[in-house]
Amino acid sequence: MMMAENALKLGEPGFAGDDHVLPFQVEGLDVRGRAVQLGPMLDGILGRHDYPAPVARLLAEAITLTVLLGTSLKFEGKLIVQTKGDGPVDLLVADFAAPENVRAYARFDQAALDAAIAAGATEPHELLGKGILAFTIDQGAHTQRYQGIVPLDGHTLEEIAGVYFRQSEQIPTKVRLGVAELYDRDAAGKARHRWRAGGMVAQFLPQAPERMRQADLPGGDGEEAGHKIADDDNWAEAKAMVETIDADELTDPNVGTERLLFRLFHERGVRVYQPQQVFDRCSCSREKLKGVLSGLSAEEIAHTADDKGEIAVTCEFCSTTYRFEAAEVLPQ
Known part of the structure; x- marks a missing residue:
């Protein structure tokens, strides 16, 4: 992930707020990443379809992941994140058109979803079933699409996305995603329901590429990795910090992305860069x-x-x- 040159130390004016992706760099740990809290943009997409809550949560995670990755594109094009599975929610699609436009939808079998909810089977892996997660980059006409595919082998989209980065990007990466429903009242005192989501992607990018080495992935069917390699100390520390984040912290509007980054990394020299706003905009016409x-x-x-x-x-x-x-x- 490349960073803009106009970095700000945390504490300076310029807080991002909702629907703005915030690039950051932790100089003391050789870590770069992006963080975001989604509010009105996400609520607009989900509210338009009136999805059942378990479906809305899944799609919100897919949207958050897509926004975090899509805003790192340095060209006019699209990033499409898509799941296909044999579960009650058989299709999720989140589409980011650089530099700022987002659209998404979910497809589900209502009868199968009702049965899953009745049985208490509402975890992501139970709703998605067996299938694939695909990341597609489309740079437009006269260019070849790039697509990375990994199996839906994990309990959450966080875990599945981590497998993708491990296999396809080969960059030590930690993904965190969180979704929340808020119930409050508007200025007129009328009760309202809103969706929020938050996320972070942190990557280890030292100047010496050999420091990025990782242990082999298991070969499947219970096979253990061929050999183990200890994480670089900086990455082990950064990853441990990111893992301490509560889902509530990712989505709490009173915390915000800058405050969260400060909590995690202030002792290590964290800097943030100009935030990039994202919009709920469809490309249909x-x-x-x-x-x-x-x-x-x-x-x-x-x-x-x-x-x-x-x-x-x-x-x-x-x-x-x-x-x-x-x-x-x-x-x-």
Whole structure:
């Protein structure tokens, strides 16, 4: 992760606030990373779909992870984080379009989800089931997509993302994710419900690459790693600090990302950089969807149109419905 040059020591003016990703560097530990608290942006995405709470929590974690990683992109393009599994929540998609736009949705089987909730099986690994977590980087036309895939082999998205970094990036990385529901009252005294999430990605990036070596991963089926390598002392200390974070600290608006970083790393010389705001913005448009429909045959269009000769298309991400007259999209 590259850092901007305009670093601030903690304590100087310029606190990030909600929906701003905050890059940081811990000079004394050779650690760089990003931290974030998501509020209105996340609440807008989840509230639009009115997901059941277990589904909303899963998608909130996926969004937080995507925002943390997507804001490190140094080019115009997309990062897509996606899970596919055989559990009640068979699909999560979070899409970050650099430099700042986020959209996401979840797909689930209501009957299977109800059965899982009734049985108390609402942990992430129980809802996702067996499958994959995929990270896709798309730099646009005339470029080849990069995709990294790891199995859904872990109890949480934190653990699964850690496996991805270990296998694909080969950089010592620690991921923390947290989600919370807040119940309070607005300025008029009306009760309200809001979603919040927070997260942190910390990476060990010393000047000497050989210090980044890690123990082999187990080969599976109970096989132990071939040999063990002790963590570099700096990384062991940084990782232990990050592991002490409570989920409540990640999401508490009274703590904030700067205060959390100060609590963890102030003795080691932590610096923060200019925060980057992220927005709940979908890339769908009437023109794009019209282009897709125009590629259908006259028979397909006739089959899709309703009794009034209209075609309604709803975006899975933002739930916006676009309506077209069949005549608008018929092949010329």
